[in-house]
Amino acid sequence: MDAGMSAVRLDQMLEEMLSPDEEMSGVNPDTQALPETMPVLPLKDTVVFPDTMMPLAVGQPRSVQLIEDVLAKDRLMAVAAVRTEGIDVPAPSDVYEVGALVSVQKMIKAPDGTLRIVVQGLRRLKIEEWTAEEPYLQARVAELPDMAEESTELEALQRNLVAIFLQIVKLVPYLPEELQMAAVNIEDPATLGYFVGSTMRMKTPEKQSLLEEVDVAKRLRRLTTILNRELEVLELGSKIQSQVQSEIDKNQREYLLRQQLKTIQEELGETDETQAEINELRARIDAAGLPEEADKQARRELDRLSKLPAAAAEYGVIRTYLDWILAVPWSASTEDNLDIVHAREVLDTDHYDLEDVKDRILEFLAVQKLKREVKSPILCFVGPPGVGKTSLGQSIARAMGRKFVRISVGGVRDEAEVRGHRRTYIGAMPGTIMRALRDAESNNPVFMIDEIDKMGSDWRGDPSSAMLEVLDPEQHSSFRDHYLDLPFDLSRVMFITTANMLDTIPGPLQDRMEIISLAGYIEDDKVHIARNYLIPRQLDRNGLNPGQLELTEEAVRTVIRNYTREAGVRNLERQIGTVARKYARMVAEEKQETMVVDATQVPDFLGRQKVFAEGKRRTADPGVSTGLAWTPTGGDILFIEARAMAGTGRLILTGQLGEVMKESAEAALTYIRSVAADLKAPADYFRKHDIHVHVPAGAVPKDGPSAGVAMAVALASMVTRRPVNPEIAMTGEITLTGQVLPVGGIKEKVLAARRADIHKIFLPDRNEVDVSEIKAELVEDVEFAFVEHVDEVIKRVLLRRRRKPAAAPGTNTAAASAAGTRRRRVSGSGSALASD
Numbered sequence: 001m002d003a004g005m006s007a008v009r010l011d012q013m014l015e016e017m018l019s020p021d022e023e024m025s026g027v028n029p030d031t032q033a034l035p036e037t038m039p040v041l042p043l044k045d046t047v048v049f050p051d052t053m054m055p056l057a058v059g060q061p062r063s064v065q066l067i068e069d070v071l072a073k074d075r076l077m078a079v080a081a082v083r084t085e086g087i088d089v090p091a092p093s094d095v096y097e098v099g100a101l102v103s104v105q106k107m108i109k110a111p112d113g114t115l116r117i118v119v120q121g122l123r124r125l126k127i128e129e130w131t132a133e134e135p136y137l138q139a140r141v142a143e144l145p146d147m148a149e150e151s152t153e154l155e156a157l158q159r160n161l162v163a164i165f166l167q168i169v170k171l172v173p174y175l176p177e178e179l180q181m182a183a184v185n186i187e188d189p190a191t192l193g194y195f196v197g198s199t200m201r202m203k204t205p206e207k208q209s210l211l212e213e214v215d216v217a218k219r220l221r222r223l224t225t226i227l228n229r230e231l232e233v234l235e236l237g238s239k240i241q242s243q244v245q246s247e248i249d250k251n252q253r254e255y256l257l258r259q260q261l262k263t264i265q266e267e268l269g270e271t272d273e274t275q276a277e278i279n280e281l282r283a284r285i286d287a288a289g290l291p292e293e294a295d296k297q298a299r300r301e302l303d304r305l306s307k308l309p310a311a312a313a314e315y316g317v318i319r320t321y322l323d324w325i326l327a328v329p330w331s332a333s334t335e336d337n338l339d340i341v342h343a344r345e346v347l348d349t350d351h352y353d354l355e356d357v358k359d360r361i362l363e364f365l366a367v368q369k370l371k372r373e374v375k376s377p378i379l380c381f382v383g384p385p386g387v388g389k390t391s392l393g394q395s396i397a398r399a400m401g402r403k404f405v406r407i408s409v410g411g412v413r414d415e416a417e418v419r420g421h422r423r424t425y426i427g428a429m430p431g432t433i434m435r436a437l438r439d440a441e442s443n444n445p446v447f448m449i450d451e452i453d454k455m456g457s458d459w460r461g462d463p464s465s466a467m468l469e470v471l472d473p474e475q476h477s478s479f480r481d482h483y484l485d486l487p488f489d490l491s492r493v494m495f496i497t498t499a500n501m502l503d504t505i506p507g508p509l510q511d512r513m514e515i516i517s518l519a520g521y522i523e524d525d526k527v528h529i530a531r532n533y534l535i536p537r538q539l540d541r542n543g544l545n546p547g548q549l550e551l552t553e554e555a556v557r558t559v560i561r562n563y564t565r566e567a568g569v570r571n572l573e574r575q576i577g578t579v580a581r582k583y584a585r586m587v588a589e590e591k592q593e594t595m596v597v598d599a600t601q602v603p604d605f606l607g608r609q610k611v612f613a614e615g616k617r618r619t620a621d622p623g624v625s626t627g628l629a630w631t632p633t634g635g636d637i638l639f640i641e642a643r644a645m646a647g648t649g650r651l652i653l654t655g656q657l658g659e660v661m662k663e664s665a666e667a668a669l670t671y672i673r674s675v676a677a678d679l680k681a682p683a684d685y686f687r688k689h690d691i692h693v694h695v696p697a698g699a700v701p702k703d704g705p706s707a708g709v710a711m712a713v714a715l716a717s718m719v720t721r722r723p724v725n726p727e728i729a730m731t732g733e734i735t736l737t738g739q740v741l742p743v744g745g746i747k748e749k750v751l752a753a754r755r756a757d758i759h760k761i762f763l764p765d766r767n768e769v770d771v772s773e774i775k776a777e778l779v780e781d782v783e784f785a786f787v788e789h790v791d792e793v794i795k796r797v798l799l800r801r802r803r804k805p806a807a808a809p810g811t812n813t814a815a816a817s818a819a820g821t822r823r824r825r826v827s828g829s830g831s832a833l834a835s836d
Ligand SMILES: Nc1ncnc2c1ncn2[C@@H]1O[C@H](COP(=O)(O)OP(=O)(O)OP(=O)(O)O)[C@@H](O)[C@H]1O
Pocket: 350, 351, 352, 353, 354, 383, 384, 385, 386, 387, 388, 389, 390, 391, 392, 498, 499, 500, 529, 533, 534, 568, 569, 570, 573
């Protein structure tokens, strides 16, 4: 038979504590002596402490009898907790040896025969010996007093315990506040320990060990530990609770505010439009299939947008940003046409020759056919204007079935132009790369970046650093535009850059590209291009049928020679366009049906001859030599003029010469002065003359060392008053000792000489390899003389002195061989050259 604390609630118990039963008033158990043997009521899951009250439910028949017997006597009995779990009728060995002496304060009989009692704990007992098990447990008991020494430590423990207890009561909803008062008012540390121990929930063994502890200080310490642990758990619990609470509050608040906002918007008549807009945007984001990061960003921004009134400035900014995210072709791409025969056809239809580039593209397609996901090459087409760089790019896109976009970075000085401005700037936009991709609507277009050699840099930042990233296969798989601030994969884009010259492209940038150079065309190429490409195209553009207008080969040559001077064919195409247009008008005015234009009729369409091969006239006077220059527009011929006048030995240099070219002029002069005697110049020639070296056209800046030889020759011609052979052009750097050093751009220079109808060229001997790399048909009518020393040049290019010394310019116009020797083949080195 046992008892347990069940239906009786603690607050009921307290009520009872505060209103003690009258029946009990005569008893003073504290002073009562203990009887020899006592009935022992075993308690299930309960420990009764001395100095505390405890309600108990008693159900077992033997326990009911025990209570009835006790009530009939002195109301005193012993209670002790059961140590073994799950036993209904515990034997003595199942019961702890330490328990309490209690007096039964109150008893209520329930209708089912069980009892509710309230007991008052009095003293601690130790069961010394069991004396009976029937009709209920009985034992001989002895008191087990506390050991307590008054000390400051005990005092501190006591106060501390009260403090923690107060906190716990505050946090635990089931502990009534009155407990706080009660705890504060208890003075005896032992009693306090029992009191606190009885109110806290803990396991029976724990409670039992508190009861068994005879040292009060130790008991309080143990209790403090337990309370601290409990407090920690409680605090954590309440923290979690308050977090949950505030979360709920926030949501509720937001919901309320939104509801209010809706009402306000409805009142203002705003809801429909903005809401519809947001819904539409959301639907677009859902459908867009954005990459993860972009999707997250878009939804975040949409969320912000939905909280803003449509009139807010921020609204427009976010709206635009979202439109941009949605416009970028994150995953849209075109399928490559890998049919190599088809590609070849397209490329050939659009452009004549240019085999290197065409081969490269076909190779790329072939590799791609064998292996998907090939890295797109990054090509750089270098060459003079009008040789077909841009149009070739278009053609490549057409051949591969890709989209084509083109941007020009010429004159761009601002990094933000390439990469965009951060969104914090007013009016910020993505950079030109992302804008072009949006236009392409595909993430694998042929992307042409024109004029990469003319990109600048200043305080606004260096666009080439952004370009480096765009064109670096290692980096551009996550290109980040400042405005979008999301990584975009550029690795499927086929980049083609174009440039007129390599010199101004920063080295690291050159390094990342595959350079393919397109030199200019010679006349025969141009004729071919004109007849097969430009004329049909221009006829078509002007609404004429193929064959309606024909230009004879001679007519085309006349246009090339007399109306254009260029390495490419852009002007040629324009002139042909003019012819076609004028003819179209004649057709429209019904003057003509078909027509064949020959060379003599060209001026009828194009007016007077515009370009003259002036080389031979210009060098008629002594002091003028023909140099060859390599310019961004292809090669060109260059006249070096040297003139002496009475003076004091000054050197004047004009014609917008760069530093290197000036130094080159000085070196040439020094060399000529050092050999003045050999040139039969008067000893004081250089002391008594100022020397002026000029390089027309004066407005075009020129630089580089390659005019050194031509300068020395011009000076030699000036000193000797012997004119330079007008049929000869020359290039090469010279040293102070007259050595000739190799120079660049040989192919362009050779083509330029041919355009100027010059067929004999002096080159540094170390440039012989460059000549051997030029296609044979381009140089079959050109004769080269490779020289090591400038003396050789001087000896071989100066013509015999004319009878009358060249005193004033303009007086001698008849050049030695200026007229008529067009395309004369020069048979052997030196043989056709005049010498001393
Ligand atoms: N080999 C060729 N075959 C057919 N047409 C050509 C060829 N080369 C150039 N063209 C034509 O010449 C015109 C000018 O070419 P394009 O505009 O591509 O020159 P570019 O090299 O880009 O010059 P720039 O450096 O000035 O930009 C185009 O109409 C092009 O079709």
